[in-house]
Amino acid sequence: MSIAAETPLQDDIRAMVERLNAHLQPLSPPQFQFQLTVEQMAGADATVFVARDEAGAAVAMGSLKVHDTRTGEVKRMFCDPHVRGRGLGRAILDVIEARARDLRLSRLVLETGATPGFEPAWALYEGAGFTRCASAILDYPDSEYSRFYEKSLSS
Numbered sequence: 048m049s050i051a052a053e054t055p056l057q058d059d060i061r062a063m064v065e066r067l068n069a070h071l072q073p074l075s076p077p078q079f080q081f082q083l084t085v086e087q088m089a090g091a092d093a094t095v096f097v098a099r100d101e102a103g104a105a106v107a108m109g110s111l112k113v114h115d116t117r118t119g120e121v122k123r124m125f126c127d128p129h130v131r132g133r134g135l136g137r138a139i140l141d142v143i144e145a146r147a148r149d150l151r152l153s154r155l156v157l158e159t160g161a162t163p164g165f166e167p168a169w170a171l172y173e174g175a176g177f178t179r180c181a182s183a184i185l186d187y188p189d190s191e192y193s194r195f196y197e198k199s200l201s202s
Contacts, residue, residue, distance in 0.1 A: 048106070048135065050142050053097045055088040059105045060097060064088075067125040074164045079192035081158060083112070083122055093122070096142050098135050106130045109139040111146050114185065119147040121157040124168070136171045144175075144200070153201050156184045161194040172196045 053060065064085050071080055088095050088110055098107035107126040111119050121143055126135050147155055157177070159168045177196035183189040184197065 048098050048100055048133075048138075050096055050098045050138055052094050052146075055085045055095045055108075055110075057105075060095070060108065061085050063105055063108055063125060063127070064123065066127065067123065070125070071160070075160050075162050075192040079160075079188075079190055081187065083110070088123060094143075094146055095123070096139050096146075098126075098130075098139060100130070107135040107139055109136075109143055111143045113150065113152065117152060118154050118156060118185075119143075119150070119152045120185065121155060121172075124171075131167075136167075137175060140171065140175050144198075148200055153199065155198045155200060156180070157196050158184065158187050158193050159196070161192055165194070169194065 055064070068082060093110050093112045095108060095110040097105050100106050107130060109124040110122045112122050113119050121140065124136060124139065144155060157172065159165055159172070177198045180195035180197050183193070184195045187193060187195065
């Protein structure tokens with residue numbers, strides 16, 4: 048497997064985003080799903096990392112959205128079901144963190160679902176050193192459908 052920064056404006060990445068959206072749809076109400084579009088992911092404030100298998104197929108992704116000189120946000124994390132459990136999520140999260148450090152950001156944050164079905168995401172983020180926030184982050188509404196995490200990069 049290889050992981051690299053890529054443009055999301057590719058057919059296979061668009062298809063992966065569609066699979067991610069389909070996976071998330073039944074887990075929480077639509078008004079509490081804060082999904083970047085592929086076009087938003089292609090903005091100058093975002094970097095998309097894609098994992099590809101030996102055949103070159105895109106099998107996992109995640110992105111870093113920079114909000115200001117201090118804060119970056121982890122967005123659009125997804126692994127195709129047939130490659131889950133191989134550490135790709137953690138590898139992508141590590142690459143996102145490395146990029147945030149390269150940009151001299153001091154804090155990573157993220158929003159994920161708080162309903163059943165998100166347990167693997169919670170385990171991934173907590174295993175990577177993220178801690179739950181006491182309240183909502185950035186401009187997200189505080190609701191029973193969201194969990195917020197942060198990680199200091201100052202050390």
